[in-house]
Every structure is written in C-alpha cells, then in structure tokens.
Amino acid sequence: MAKPAKITSSSPVLETRRPDVEADGLARFAGVGSFLDDRVGLAKIARFGLRKVFPDHWSFLLGEIVLYSFIVLLITGVFLTIWFRPSMMELEYEGTYQLMRGLPMSEAYASTLAISFDVRGGLLVRQIHHWAAILFIAAMTAHMLRVFFTGAFRKPRELNWLVGVGLLSLSLIAGFSGYSLPDDLLSGTGLRFVDGLIRSIPIVGTWLEFFIFNGEFPGDALIARLYMVHILLVPGILLALIGAHLTMLVYHKHTQFPGPGRTESNVVGYPLFPVYMAKAGGFFFVVFGVLILMGATMQINPVWAYGPYNPAQVTAGSQPDWYMGWVEGAIRIMPNWESHILGTTWSWNVFLPGVGLMGLLFTALGVYPFVEAWITGDKSEHHLLDRPRNAPTRTALGVAGMTCYGMFWLAGGNDILATQFHLSLNAITYFMRVAVFVAPVIAFIVTKRICLALQRSDRERLLHGSESGIIERSPEGRYSEAHVPISHGEAWTLSQHKQYSPVEATPGVDANGVPLPGGGVSRRRALWSRRFFRHDIPKPTRAEIEEAHSHDSHADDDVKALEH
Amino acid sequence: MRFLSSRRRSRAAKPLLLAFALFVTGALYAGFAPATQVSADAGTSALVAEGKALFQVSCSSCHGLNGEGTTQGPSLVGVGAAAVDFQVATGRMPMAHPGAQAPRKQNTFTEHEIAAMAAFVAALGPGPAIPEPPVYAPGNLDERAIARGGELFRTNCSACHNFEGGGGALPNGKYAPSLRGVEPIHIYEAMRTGPQQMPVFSAGAIPDAEAAAIIAYLEELHAQPSPGFTLGGLGPVSEGFFGWIIGVGGLCLIATWIASRGARAR
Numbered sequence: 001m002a003k004p005a006k007i008t009s010s011s012p013v014l015e016t017r018r019p020d021v022e023a024d025g026l027a028r029f030a031g032v033g034s035f036l037d038d039r040v041g042l043a044k045i046a047r048f049g050l051r052k053v054f055p056d057h058w059s060f061l062l063g064e065i066v067l068y069s070f071i072v073l074l075i076t077g078v079f080l081t082i083w084f085r086p087s088m089m090e091l092e093y094e095g096t097y098q099l100m101r102g103l104p105m106s107e108a109y110a111s112t113l114a115i116s117f118d119v120r121g122g123l124l125v126r127q128i129h130h131w132a133a134i135l136f137i138a139a140m141t142a143h144m145l146r147v148f149f150t151g152a153f154r155k156p157r158e159l160n161w162l163v164g165v166g167l168l169s170l171s172l173i174a175g176f177s178g179y180s181l182p183d184d185l186l187s188g189t190g191l192r193f194v195d196g197l198i199r200s201i202p203i204v205g206t207w208l209e210f211f212i213f214n215g216e217f218p219g220d221a222l223i224a225r226l227y228m229v230h231i232l233l234v235p236g237i238l239l240a241l242i243g244a245h246l247t248m249l250v251y252h253k254h255t256q257f258p259g260p261g262r263t264e265s266n267v268v269g270y271p272l273f274p275v276y277m278a279k280a281g282g283f284f285f286v287v288f289g290v291l292i293l294m295g296a297t298m299q300i301n302p303v304w305a306y307g308p309y310n311p312a313q314v315t316a317g318s319q320p321d322w323y324m325g326w327v328e329g330a331i332r333i334m335p336n337w338e339s340h341i342l343g344t345t346w347s348w349n350v351f352l353p354g355v356g357l358m359g360l361l362f363t364a365l366g367v368y369p370f371v372e373a374w375i376t377g378d379k380s381e382h383h384l385l386d387r388p389r390n391a392p393t394r395t396a397l398g399v400a401g402m403t404c405y406g407m408f409w410l411a412g413g414n415d416i417l418a419t420q421f422h423l424s425l426n427a428i429t430y431f432m433r434v435a436v437f438v439a440p441v442i443a444f445i446v447t448k449r450i451c452l453a454l455q456r457s458d459r460e461r462l463l464h465g466s467e468s469g470i471i472e473r474s475p476e477g478r479y480s481e482a483h484v485p486i487s488h489g490e491a492w493t494l495s496q497h498k499q500y501s502p503v504e505a506t507p508g509v510d511a512n513g514v515p516l517p518g519g520g521v522s523r524r525r526a527l528w529s530r531r532f533f534r535h536d537i538p539k540p541t542r543a544e545i546e547e548a549h550s551h552d553s554h555a556d557d558d559v560k561a562l563e564h
Numbered sequence: 565m566r567f568l569s570s571r572r573r574s575r576a577a578k579p580l581l582l583a584f585a586l587f588v589t590g591a592l593y594a595g596f597a598p599a600t601q602v603s604a605d606a607g608t609s610a611l612v613a614e615g616k617a618l619f620q621v622s623c624s625s626c627h628g629l630n631g632e633g634t635t636q637g638p639s640l641v642g643v644g645a646a647a648v649d650f651q652v653a654t655g656r657m658p659m660a661h662p663g664a665q666a667p668r669k670q671n672t673f674t675e676h677e678i679a680a681m682a683a684f685v686a687a688l689g690p691g692p693a694i695p696e697p698p699v700y701a702p703g704n705l706d707e708r709a710i711a712r713g714g715e716l717f718r719t720n721c722s723a724c725h726n727f728e729g730g731g732g733a734l735p736n737g738k739y740a741p742s743l744r745g746v747e748p749i750h751i752y753e754a755m756r757t758g759p760q761q762m763p764v765f766s767a768g769a770i771p772d773a774e775a776a777a778i779i780a781y782l783e784e785l786h787a788q789p790s791p792g793f794t795l796g797g798l799g800p801v802s803e804g805f806f807g808w809i810i811g812v813g814g815l816c817l818i819a820t821w822i823a824s825r826g827a828r829a830r
C-alpha cells in the first residue's frame with residue numbers, strides 16, 4: 001500500500017497576525033524584567049519576539065545548526081587567540097614535541113604546536129574549532145539547499161537569500177584564512193595555490209600578489225594580515241550579516257510546508273516562548289555536544305605531522321578543506337591552456353577554473369531568484385513552501401548544479417580516489433573532464449522525470465484514492481484492488497499548489513505603437529517560460545475529482561479492474 | 565727504463581706482459597668488486613649456485629636464465645643484492661601477474677633462499693649490498709637528529725609518499741605505497757635501489773647517517789599516539805567526509821527527532 005503523503009503535525013494553530021496572543025510567560029521574569037523594561041522597554045521587544053511562531057520541520061533546524069556552530073566558533077576562537085602568535089618570524093623549536101626539536105619554523109607554527117602540546121585542553125579546543133568550521137559551512141550549504149529546493153527564496157525573501165549568498169562567500173574566506181594561520185606545510189601549500197589564483201588574474205595579478213603578500217610569496221607579512229582578516233574583519237561582517245539575516249527572518253516570518261490549516265497568511269507552529277525556545281536552546285547544547293565529541297574523538301588537521309611550511313617541500317594528498325575542494329578539482333582537471341599576448345601571460349588553466357568558476361557559482365546563486373521570477377512571471381508573495389516535485393525544473397536544476405559541484409569535488413580528491421579504489425589517476429582525470437559536463441545533464445533529466453512521476457502519482461491519489469492492498473475477486477472471477485479515498489487533509493496537501501502557465505509573448509506597444517507601461521513579454525522570455533513549465537502534470541480539477549469519485553464508487557469497476 | 569726498453573723485444577716479453585696485465589686486472593677487480601665477491605670462498609659460491617638454481621625455477625621466466633632480462637622483465641645485471649632482498653622480502657617478486665606495478669604481498673621464500681638469490685644476482689654485476697643493522701638502525705640518534713630526519717623526509721619523500729608516509733597516487737595507475745609497518749631494512753634498500761617509479765637515493769645524495777635518521781623518524785612518527793581516530797590519515801578529504809556524515813548527518817537525525825516531538829505538557 002502506497003504511503004500517504006505526509007501531512008504535518010497537530011501543533012496548535014497560531015495566527016501570528018493576531019494581536020491579542022498573551023506572552024504570559026513574561027510574568028515569570030517580573031523582577032529583572034521590570035527593571036529592564038523600565039529602562040529599555042524590554043516588554044515591548046519581548047512581546048513582539050515571544051509571540052513569534054516557528055513551524056516544526058527538521059529541515060528548518062539546519063539554519064540553527066549553522067548559527068550554533070558559529071557561536072561555538074566564536075567561543076573556541078577566543079580561547080585560541082590567547083596563545084596563538086600571528087608572526088612569521090623564524091625561530092628554532094624547543095618545545096615538547098620531540099619530532100620537531102631544533103627545526104627552524106615560524107612563530108605562528110611554533111605557537112600552534114604549543115597550543116596542541118603545552119596548553120591544557122589546547123588540542124581539544126583546536127580540534128573543536130576546526131570541526132565547528134567544517135560543520136558551519138557544511139550545514140550552511142545544506143541550509144541553502146533546503147531554501148533552494150523549497151522555493152523559500154521567492155518573494156518577499158529574495159533579499160534574505162542575497163544576504164545568505166554573502167554569508168556563504170564570506171564563510172569560505174573565514175574558513176580559508178583560519179586554515180592558513182598555523183603556517184604548516186599543508187596550509188602553506190594551500191596559500192601557494194591561492195597565490196597562483198591571484199597571479200592568474202590577467203594584467204594585475206602580479207601587482208595584486210605583491211600587494212597582498214607584501215612582496216614575493218611567501219613574504220613576511222601574510223600571517224599577520226590573515227589573522228586580522230580571520231579574527232576581526234570577516235567575523236565582524238559575518239555577525240552583522242547574520243543579524244540582518246535573522247532580523248529579516250523575524251520580519252518576514254518563517255515559511256511553512258503546505259498542509260491542512262496552513263495558508264499564505266498564517267504561520268502554524270509552536271510559539272517561540274516557551275516551547276520553541278526550549279527546543280532551540282536544547283538544540284544548541286546538542287550541537288555543542290556533538291562538536292565536543294567530534295573534537296575529542298576524531299583527529300583533525302594534525303599540523304605536527306605536516307611539519308613547518310617550507311616552499312621547497314610538498315606532500316602527496318595536499319588538499320584544502322572540503323569547501324575549497326571543488327575549486328581544487330577544477331584546477332586539477334583543467335587542460336593546460338595558456339596564451340601569451342603582447343608580453344603578458346594569460347593563464348587560462350588557472351584563471352578559468354579558479355577565479356572564473358567561483359565567480360560563476362556566486363553570480364548564479366545571487367541572480368537565481370530574480371531569473372526564476374522573470375521566467376515564471378510570478379510576482380506574488382509566497383509563505384507556503386513548494387514541495388520540490390511541484391517545481392520540477394527548479395528541482396532538476398538544483399540537482400544538476402549539485403552534481404556538477406560534486407564532480408568537481410571528486411576531481412579534487414582524484415589522488416585519494418586513485419589510491420583507495422586502485423584506479424588510474426589519468427583515467428579519473430579524463431573521466432572527470434567529461435563528467436563535469438555530462439553528469440549534470442543526466443542528473444537534470446532523471447530528476448525531472450522523477451518529479452513528474454511523483455506529480456502523476458499525486459494526481460492518481462487525488463482522483464482514485466489510495467490502494468487498499470485488498471484484492472477482491474468478483475463472482476465472475478475478476479480480480480480488482482479496492483481503493484480507499486484519501487483524507488481531506490491529504491487531499492488539500494496534494495492539491496493546494498498553484499498551477500502555473502507559461503507567460504505568453506506580448507508586444508511592448510499597444511495598437512497605436514505607444515509603449516505600454518509594464519513593457520511587453522519578449523519572445524525569448526516566453527520561450528524560457530514554456531521550457532520551465534513544460535511537461536508539468538496538471539493537477540485534477542474539481543470536476544475531474546468528482547467525476548472520478550462517483551466513478552470509483554461503483555464497486556464492480558470494470559475499467560479499473562482492467563487497469564490494475 | 566733502459567732495462568725495460570732493452571728487454572722489450574725479448575721473446576718472453578709478450579706472454580709476461582699478458583700475465584702481468586691479467587694479474588693487475590684481477591687484483592683491481594678483487595679490490596673494487598662488492599663484499600660478497602671479495603670473500604668468494606667455497607661457502608659463497610655454493611650459495612650462488614643454490615641461488616642460481618632457485619632463480620632459474622622462480623624468476624627466469626621473466627628475467628632470463630642468467631638474469632639478462634626478457635620482454636617480461638628487466639635485466640638484473642648490476643641491480644645488486646639489496647634490490648633482490650627488497651623485492652623478494654616485501655613479496656613484490658616473483659611478480660604474480662603483469663600490471664602497472666608489482667604490489668607488496670606475502671613473501672613465500674625463507675631468509676636463506678632470499679640470501680641465495682641475492683648472492684646470485686650480486687654475482688652478475690656489482691650493485692648495492694644488503695646492509696647490516698648498524699647502517700640503517702644505529703640506535704644512537706638523538707631527538708634533534710630524528711627531527712632532522714623528518715625534515716629530510718618531507719624534502720625528499722613526502723611528495724610521493726605523503727607527509728606521514730601514508731602513500732599517494734602517481735600517474736597511470738602507479739602509486740607510492742604506504743610506509744607504515746615497512747621494515748627499516750627495506751626502507752634503506754628502497755632508497756638505495758629505487759624500485760620502479762621511485763628515484764635512487766644514492767649514498768652521495770643521502771649519506772647513511774641521514775638515511776638512518778629518516779628511518780628513525782618514520783618509526784617514531786608511526787609510534788606517536790593520535791588524538792582520536794585518524795580517519796585514515798588522508799588529510800582534509802576524509803575530514804570533510806566525516807564532517808558531513810557525522811556532523812551534518814548526525815545533527816539532522818537529532819533535528820528530525822526534535823521536530824517530531826510535540827509539546828506534551830501544553
């Protein structure tokens with residue numbers, strides 16, 4: 001028997017726009033509360049905040065994982081700054097780690113060794129900090145994907161999506177700058193990689209390199225500069241942007257999945273206080289706890305094994321942290337193209353996959369909400385999320401994008417794939433050169449087909465109900481499976497979505513040749529729109545459903561018996 | 565001089581000169597040939613003969629009856645006893661089937677048999693000898709020397725073998741194997757004989773003392789405790805993998821659980 005579509009929750013309906021919901025929890029804060037209320041008007045702020053309602057769905061907690069790992073990053077980061085010394089001054093190591101005794105190294109690397117081996121709890125905090133960074137960006141990516149696939153970026157939340165894209169790009173910088181601070185062999189190799197990216201920028205590359213590194217790579221200023229970027233500049237901007245992000249979230253109210261009782265003008269869920277607060281507060285400790293466990297049991301970035309950075313050395317398996325892996329992969333599989341024009345060198349082999357691809361990803365992310373709105377011609381506000389199957393083209397595009405990213409990502413680990421799975425490095429490289437183009441197309445087609453099949457099965461359930469799993473034999477010996485009608489709640493969930501039709505091309509001028517105020521719809525736009533909605537399965541009309549139901553109610557349904 | 569020039573045309577001169585030249589060549593050869601050859605006593609030649617017999621059974625199909633090489637395998641003239649000891653004791657030879665690279669596997673020969681084949685191959689032409697323990701494991705290295713061994717390892721070896729000797733990929737299906745658990749003597753022999761893609765690091769490039777420091781560093785490094793699971797020791801790739809699986813995956817499971825709990829005491 002096919003599983004019924006999930007309809008969400010029996011949680012209390014709260015009309016958030018209703019002004020009279022009492023924040024009765026506040027009374028308990030009387031003492032401190034009234035003190036603060038008299039001075040900063042706490043009650044008003046709190047009543048506004050505490051009356052918020054937050055819908056329940058696990059994927060809405062992804063954003064919280066991001067937020068909490070950011071807080072963990074701040075806490076552990078402050079601990080690390082107490083001992084870390086951002087200096088490239090060379091010294092001879094005399095600390096406790098014997099396998100480095102007497103080697104020349106930078107002060108930054110020596111202090112990282114000291115944090116690892118001489119500061120009580122230092123290694124644990126270092127590992128928590130690094131795991132939190134990995135989790136921060138991973139959860140952020142997952143959060144972004146959930147926003148994408150559910151269409152939560154649509155009007156009125158486009159700006160918040162843009163803030164999110166900013167957060168993502170800054171987080172990459174935050175992660176990379178932190179990763180480079182210890183000045184070990186691996187991070188130094190990573191910096192060399194970035195040095196290459198900078199140099200590959202046509203014409204100005206070399207100047208930029210000298211500006212950033214204060215001379216030729218590696219220079220003597222970089223660690224101190226990265227330190228400033230890592231602990232002041234980027235976290236400062238991140239904090240401000242996260243503030244803006246959450247403020248907008250509160251202002252727009254959270255979206256919700258469609259379901260009975262859920263409309264575009266209400267939010268169904270638990271009130272922020274006390275239920276949601278308890279859940280969220282508890283979840284903070286869960287995230288912190290998981291990070292501590294990871295830091296305590298899983299080794300990460302063993303800088304003492306990498307050794308101090310030395311431009312003459314390199315190690316097999318030099319990879320960046322995961323979020324830069326796709327750029328690494330693009331550079332690994334890029335054919336060696338280079339041209340010389342008027343005495344200047346144009347390193348396409350580094351510039352296109354490195355700088356070009358990163359620019360492409362963030363531009364594509366930034367413009368997507370606007371491009372989609374242009375294609376669909378949809379100008380209405382959305383507070384109910386899309387079920388991904390109901391936007392097949394978007395879902396397929398998203399999966400295609402993920403597949404392309406994933407292929408680049410795999411290419412970034414081509415040597416690890418080669419050694420772990422006994423494959424030829426060259427074969428992997430040639431394969432990936434093709435796969436980054438072909439795999440997304442296949443993914444697109446397959447995903448779209450799956451979405452359409454799901455749409456079809458939704459339509460089937462609406463029209464004929466769900467299979468009961470009971471096979472009946474009629475007196476004449478015919479077999480048929482009885483269908484039971486689905487609940488009203490499920491029927492609503494399956495049919496609430498809007499059925500879009502492609503925008504039609506219209507001339508931009510009226511019959512007299514006078515330009516129309518809104519402008520017309522160009523042919524190209526109409527074409528894209530048709531492509532976007534092509535193949536969508538129309539949801540059944542009221543008449544069709546009634547038709548089907550009256551038809552189904554005949555017990556000896558010959559047509560159905562033949563069909564199944 | 566006048567004595568020599570006056571007798572130069574004597575009838576005995578030619579045979580005498582020939583005998584003298586032979587003597588000098590033989591003496592020179594004895595002086596420069598590897599140790600196994602110098603003490604070419606009855607025991608060694610018996611060993612060589614035994615080795616030859618073994619070689620002809622196990623190895624000649626590829627390397628030729630006298631190690632001269634065939635289309636299936638290279639000539640072994642001048643590769644030295646160390647190469648045989650390394651290749652056979654690590655199970656690489658006899659090669660089981662042709663492939664990109666002979667993999668390490670279980671060695672089925674006894675120490676004596678290996679020594680015999682090594683003696684036979686060494687007799688084909690001079691090459692690096694099997695080292696004695698004081699050469700590769702002198703046991704008197706202080707921590708600074710060992711730390712310096714680490715620096716040498718990172719300079720000379722980590723580009724192929726990875727920073728902690730975890731191994732790495734090379735083009736066309738070849739690879740530098742992991743060095744964990746490799747016997748010190750085999751590390752030394754690998755450096756001196758340069759198997760396959762690996763370059764030869766002769767005593768001129770890395771003197772014995774430095775080779776011993778590299779070996780000691782690897783031993784020490786692999787004996788270090790690690791702070792938690794090493795996740796395969798593959799660096800950021802496995803870290804990212806586990807970050808996603810355990811971090812994001814685990815927390816999503818917990819999030820699902822939290823979201824599915826209603827507020828009971830309402």
Ligand code: HEM
Nearest residue numbers: 060062063064066067144152160161164165167168254255
């Ligand atoms: C520092 C990084 C970030 C933090 C701390 C953060 C935090 C949050 C939180 C707590 C929520 C509400 C819960 C949820 O829906 O998951 C949220 C919602 C949202 N986030 Fe983020 N986020 C971050 C990055 C991003 C990124 C990279 C994007 C997309 C490019 C993004 C786009 C959005 C949007 C559009 C919403 C509204 C979703 C809705 O109302 O359904 N955020 N964010």
